[in-house]
Amino acid sequence: MNERMLEAYLNKIEMTAPKDLNRTYLKLLHASQHTKIPFENLDIVNGNPILLSEEALFNKLVMSQRGGYCFELNGLLLNALIQMGFEARALLARVHLAEEPSGRSHQVTLVTLEDEKWVLDAGFGSQTPREPLPYRLNEELKTDSQTFRFVEDQFYGAILQIKTEEESWLDLYSLDMSYVCKGDIEYANHYTSTHPNSAFTSRCIATIRNHDGITTLLNGKVKVKTELGVTEYNLDTKDTYMSTLKDTFGIDMDIEFKTLTKYDAI
Helix, strand or coil: CCHHHHHHHHHHCCCCCCCCCCHHHHHHHHHHHHHHCCEECHHHHCCCCCCCCHHHHHHHHHCCCCCECHHHHHHHHHHHHHHHCCEEEEEEEEECCCCCCCCEEEEEEEEEECCEEEEECCCCHHHCCCCCEECCECCCEECCCCEEEEEEECCCEEEEEEECCCCCEEEEEEECCCCCCHHHHHHHHHHHHHCCCCHHHCCCEEEEEECCEEEEEECCEEEEEECCEEEEEECCCHHHHHHHHHHCCCCCCCCCHHHHCCCCCC
């Protein structure tokens, strides 16, 4: 990412360039991207390839009214952090939401700042940590309305868990500090965006963080979660579906209604 791209990115998420590279700025940057660029997999649903070059990410996520999934959102964030001067690199995680963990199919960002490691994630859907998490083992880590912890694991490094509404702990993904190269990311992105067993090739997803909660689309059903509770409604017509994508999620793309709804009965 060059200076021109960085300026456009900061304008997109309504931020200014940092005066100092500190935790306060890192937290604000992370939150701003969450509220301005949605998580979504509509290119995958539409059969379009997911391209991860700096220019491809910039053109899609910054210059267009689009979002992306983890490799795109965290790739863009990583490019911006490096251009600003942060010590940052990619990590690849295994997702633990199913009975068996996935391969390394989720990208996050590791930032070393003020003698501490921070894990940033801009692309894990509705369970995305909404603040940078200090990489501390066996310690409760609170964001605005979430509680996480990293639990050491002899096989997987550390597992990130989230505390549920029932006060139990749910495994999200595991990671370690292994070096990740571009080829690792390209391989993981290809599988995740094309394989029939991938969660992203069998459902239509979009998520956007709001200042008072989070809004999620899954296969034609919208869920709005705020401090006041949860509201759900269905997108039953083409006009309603397309207007919701644009007005609620900030997504404007050329896609057929029948493509958007092909998973609704699943």
